[in-house]
Amino acid sequence: MAEPLRIGIAGLGTVGASVVRMLGQKGTELTRQCGREIVPVAVCARDRNRDRGIDLGNAHWFDDPVELARSPGIDVFVELMGGEGDPALSSVRAALESGRHVVTANKALLSRHGVELAAIAEKKGVLLNYEAAVAGGIPVIKTLREALVGNTVSRVFGIMNGTANYILTRMEAEGLSFEECLKEAQRLGYAEADPTFDIEGHDTAHKLSILTSLAFGCRISADDIYMEGISNITQADIRAAAELGYRIKLLGVAQKTESGIEQRVHPTMVPTSSVIAQVHGVTNAVAIETDMLGELLLSGPGAGGNATASAVIGDIADIAKSRPGFQHGPVFGRPAKELQPYRRARMRAHAGGYFIRFTVHDRIGVFAAIAKRMADNDISLESIVQHGEATDDAQKTVILVTHETTEAAVHKAVEGVTRDGHLTSRPQVIRIERAA
Amino acid sequence: MAEPLRIGIAGLGTVGASVVRMLGQKGTELTRQCGREIVPVAVCARDRNRDRGIDLGNAHWFDDPVELARSPGIDVFVELMGGEGDPALSSVRAALESGRHVVTANKALLSRHGVELAAIAEKKGVLLNYEAAVAGGIPVIKTLREALVGNTVSRVFGIMNGTANYILTRMEAEGLSFEECLKEAQRLGYAEADPTFDIEGHDTAHKLSILTSLAFGCRISADDIYMEGISNITQADIRAAAELGYRIKLLGVAQKTESGIEQRVHPTMVPTSSVIAQVHGVTNAVAIETDMLGELLLSGPGAGGNATASAVIGDIADIAKSRPGFQHGPVFGRPAKELQPYRRARMRAHAGGYFIRFTVHDRIGVFAAIAKRMADNDISLESIVQHGEATDDAQKTVILVTHETTEAAVHKAVEGVTRDGHLTSRPQVIRIERAA
Numbered sequence: 124m125a126e127p128l129r130i131g132i133a134g135l136g137t138v139g140a141s142v143v144r145m146l147g148q149k150g151t152e153l154t155r156q157c158g159r160e161i162v163p164v165a166v167c168a169r170d171r172n173r174d175r176g177i178d179l180g181n182a183h184w185f186d187d188p189v190e191l192a193r194s195p196g197i198d199v200f201v202e203l204m205g206g207e208g209d210p211a212l213s214s215v216r217a218a219l220e221s222g223r224h225v226v227t228a229n230k231a232l233l234s235r236h237g238v239e240l241a242a243i244a245e246k247k248g249v250l251l252n253y254e255a256a257v258a259g260g261i262p263v264i265k266t267l268r269e270a271l272v273g274n275t276v277s278r279v280f281g282i283m284n285g286t287a288n289y290i291l292t293r294m295e296a297e298g299l300s301f302e303e304c305l306k307e308a309q310r311l312g313y314a315e316a317d318p319t320f321d322i323e324g325h326d327t328a329h330k331l332s333i334l335t336s337l338a339f340g341c342r343i344s345a346d347d348i349y350m351e352g353i354s355n356i357t358q359a360d361i362r363a364a365a366e367l368g369y370r371i372k373l374l375g376v377a378q379k380t381e382s383g384i385e386q387r388v389h390p391t392m393v394p395t396s397s398v399i400a401q402v403h404g405v406t407n408a409v410a411i412e413t414d415m416l417g418e419l420l421l422s423g424p425g426a427g428g429n430a431t432a433s434a435v436i437g438d439i440a441d442i443a444k445s446r447p448g449f450q451h452g453p454v455f456g457r458p459a460k461e462l463q464p465y466r467r468a469r470m471r472a473h474a475g476g477y478f479i480r481f482t483v484h485d486r487i488g489v490f491a492a493i494a495k496r497m498a499d500n501d502i503s504l505e506s507i508v509q510h511g512e513a514t515d516d517a518q519k520t521v522i523l524v525t526h527e528t529t530e531a532a533v534h535k536a537v538e539g540v541t542r543d544g545h546l547t548s549r550p551q552v553i554r555i556e557r558a559a
Numbered sequence: 560m561a562e563p564l565r566i567g568i569a570g571l572g573t574v575g576a577s578v579v580r581m582l583g584q585k586g587t588e589l590t591r592q593c594g595r596e597i598v599p600v601a602v603c604a605r606d607r608n609r610d611r612g613i614d615l616g617n618a619h620w621f622d623d624p625v626e627l628a629r630s631p632g633i634d635v636f637v638e639l640m641g642g643e644g645d646p647a648l649s650s651v652r653a654a655l656e657s658g659r660h661v662v663t664a665n666k667a668l669l670s671r672h673g674v675e676l677a678a679i680a681e682k683k684g685v686l687l688n689y690e691a692a693v694a695g696g697i698p699v700i701k702t703l704r705e706a707l708v709g710n711t712v713s714r715v716f717g718i719m720n721g722t723a724n725y726i727l728t729r730m731e732a733e734g735l736s737f738e739e740c741l742k743e744a745q746r747l748g749y750a751e752a753d754p755t756f757d758i759e760g761h762d763t764a765h766k767l768s769i770l771t772s773l774a775f776g777c778r779i780s781a782d783d784i785y786m787e788g789i790s791n792i793t794q795a796d797i798r799a800a801a802e803l804g805y806r807i808k809l810l811g812v813a814q815k816t817e818s819g820i821e822q823r824v825h826p827t828m829v830p831t832s833s834v835i836a837q838v839h840g841v842t843n844a845v846a847i848e849t850d851m852l853g854e855l856l857l858s859g860p861g862a863g864g865n866a867t868a869s870a871v872i873g874d875i876a877d878i879a880k881s882r883p884g885f886q887h888g889p890v891f892g893r894p895a896k897e898l899q900p901y902r903r904a905r906m907r908a909h910a911g912g913y914f915i916r917f918t919v920h921d922r923i924g925v926f927a928a929i930a931k932r933m934a935d936n937d938i939s940l941e942s943i944v945q946h947g948e949a950t951d952d953a954q955k956t957v958i959l960v961t962h963e964t965t966e967a968a969v970h971k972a973v974e975g976v977t978r979d980g981h982l983t984s985r986p987q988v989i990r991i992e993r994a995a
Contacts, residue, residue, distance in 0.1 A: 270698035
């Protein structure tokens with residue numbers, strides 16, 4: 124049997140502790156599957172004295188992750204500290220420069236510095252594995268990077284934030300407001316005290332930027348993502364969606380178009396009959412659309428210590444199964460130096476269906492005015508719902524679902540309706556996404 | 560750049576032709592992703608003169624696949640002939656014995672001879688890749704074999720036959736009979752002239768037997784699969800399922816139980832709200848339940864030339880990315896010689912919920928007699944539906960959904976009801992499966 128694979132783990136939070144526990148509990152089976160032992164020989168975390176409920180055995184303790192990363196005593200550096208800057212960045216860089224393989228769950232780091240780090244890994248002939256960085260335990264990186272080689276991807280989209288999906292699921296199931304569901308999510312530990320990162324789409328954007336690079340062979344560009352959160356989704360939207368055969372999800376979508384690549388994160392209407400519409404609660408799902416395969420969908424737990432540790436262990440095992448001298452595929456599917464510059468499609472050129480909800484004064488001529496604004500902008504309508512029951516005596520709700528049109532046309536039409544002076548409150552516009 | 564990877568393809572049917580076409584069209588991109596060229600240098604098929612609409616370039620033609628498999632001019636033997644016996648068996652064996660890597664889409668071959676072939680591959684230090692053998696383009700082999708290393712799997716289940724799923728989907732959507740939908744499927748080329756293999760569960764069983772070995776580390780045992788097809792599913796079942804919140808799918812299920820491993824293929828009720836219930840038409844889906852990850856679901860095209868070719872190309876690319884002297888993980892997750900003997904759980908011990916549909920004489924006391932038979936066998940009922948509208952003047956339908964009970968108890972109870980003489984036709988029993 125080959126020499127044991129010696130790993131050094133930096134970061135012993137929920138995921139780090141799960142990884143150590145899993146290596147202990149599943150040691151025999153992992154050795155059988157990998158043909159060698161995987162041994163955590165060194166660890167590093169902020170507080171040496173904290174009780175994490177794990178057995179660190181004889182693992183050497185480092186106070187400085189960079190020192191651990193450079194240590195000649197390890198073969199693989201496992202970065203589970205998080206954060207786009209130091210010490211994650213400097214330690215991953217140090218590990219790669221020193222010829223150590225790296226496994227990381229750090230989406231922020233990769234979305235910012237992924238291409239630079241990939242170039243170092245490829246120059247040094249070591250692996251940089253990051254399955255846990257996107258959609259937790261779902262093997263979407265492996266699928267895009269290995270299984271779909273040779274497929275030309277046209278679109279990747281998914282539910283990549285469990286907090287946002289949990290809130291939307293409860294809003295729909297229980298008729299509660301966004302604020303009530305957010306509080307529930309915070310109480311249950313699904314949402315942070317400051318939930319901005321999750322509910323405004325930043326977390327999804329980080330993950331999406333990594334998938335975009337893998338899918339389209341371009342450099343990562345997390346700053347070029349159109350982003351809209353779910354905090355202004357109301358019960359009126361959810362009920363109207365249901366009535367029209369849709370469900371609202373916070374999707375990240377990356378799509379090739381004639382003018383470039385669209386990367387967008389926003390609340391989205393998906394058909395209730397689609398598979399992705401059945402992805403409830405904290406579950407994540409990613410769909411990949413290609414020329415050869417059609418649509419592939421992966422769904423499962425997108426977060427949590429054990430699910431994330433499962434992906435980290437898978438990444439470590441891939442390294443354990445390989446042998447010195449071997450070379451695996453490039454970090455982002457194509458060699459880092461051959462990744463294309465990111466060409467951003469203009470959001471105004473986005474083509475798709477739209478859901479538009481107007482709350483209007485209940486008076487004659489309003490409906491005709493709205494219809495005219497749509498027609499003037501070449502927007503053809505798939506359905507129109509005017510609620511018989513007025514929301515109060517003086518106002519009514521008008522809901523439109525458009526056929527494929529453009530973002531620019533919808534903006535112009537909605538601005539026109541707003542200027543006409545018939546609205547009693549801000550109009551709601553939600554994009555519709557095709558989904559199988 | 561490394562030397563080109565030379566492949567020999569045996570079998571130029573739909574999948575083989577798609578592989579050749581894809582290698583031609585995606586050559587540049589594949590070279591970039593794999594770091595070397597993939598060149599089909601030799602082919603073999605039954606009829607040399609048939610026009611397959613593909614450019615075979617300078618590929619050397621072999622009449623004998625075994626000769627191709629042994630040829631020193633190839634690095635990888637791609638077996639796309641199908642069939643569990645020769646020439647597939649002898650040629651794959653010859654390729655492995657000669658130290659060539661093998662890629663195959665042949666589920667029948669693997670379900671019968673997989674462990675023997677894996678042992679040869681492992682002894683010779685070559686790869687035997689077979690992603691396309693199960694669920695076409697869905698990367699379920701890669702997921703079980705690589706991504707979920709270290710997870711303890713408790714259950715694998717899925718929709719693995721597109722023909723059967725297409726028929727069930729149309730029966731539900733259009734209210735047509737099994738026979739009508741089968742004819743439609745045949746007309747559209749989704750079903751063979753002799754559809755037995757697909758609709759009676761044999762095809763699903765082959766695929767399931769491979770997943771079982773990967774999931775549970777046991778030897779493949781395709782003969783130990785309980786099998787029931789979909790030909791006796793009627794509109795009455797489908798309507799009753801819908802009414803009770805279920806949908807009927809032909810599932811393959813492998814599950815660890817106290818008494819051994821259950822492998823079963825049968826029509827199954829899954830909750831309408833589950834993700835797998837939304838898998839329609841020829842689409843396949845596989846769910847994997849583990850201790851660390853929870854439930855992971857993969858869905859996508861399970862058949863078709865391009866989707867299957869996508870998986871074959873992925874397998875070839877994995878070989879292309881590796882280098883001589885490297886070693887990858889074992890063929891079925893664990894080394895072939897360490898795979899455990901298959902221990903079959905008794906089907907009578909199967910525990911789960913059941914849907915039971917009785918058609919009974921419309922007379923006093925029938926319902927009480929049925930209820931007594933259930934109670935006598937300790938079967939507790941979740942719901943009872945007795946249709947007001949008699950199916951004709953003299954008979955009625957009684958539908959029961961049980962809480963968890965055993966196969967043995969259900970059989971005994973149903974036999975009791977049958978003996979009581981109240982039934983006007985054969986009772987229908989359909990197992991219910993939990994699904995997220």
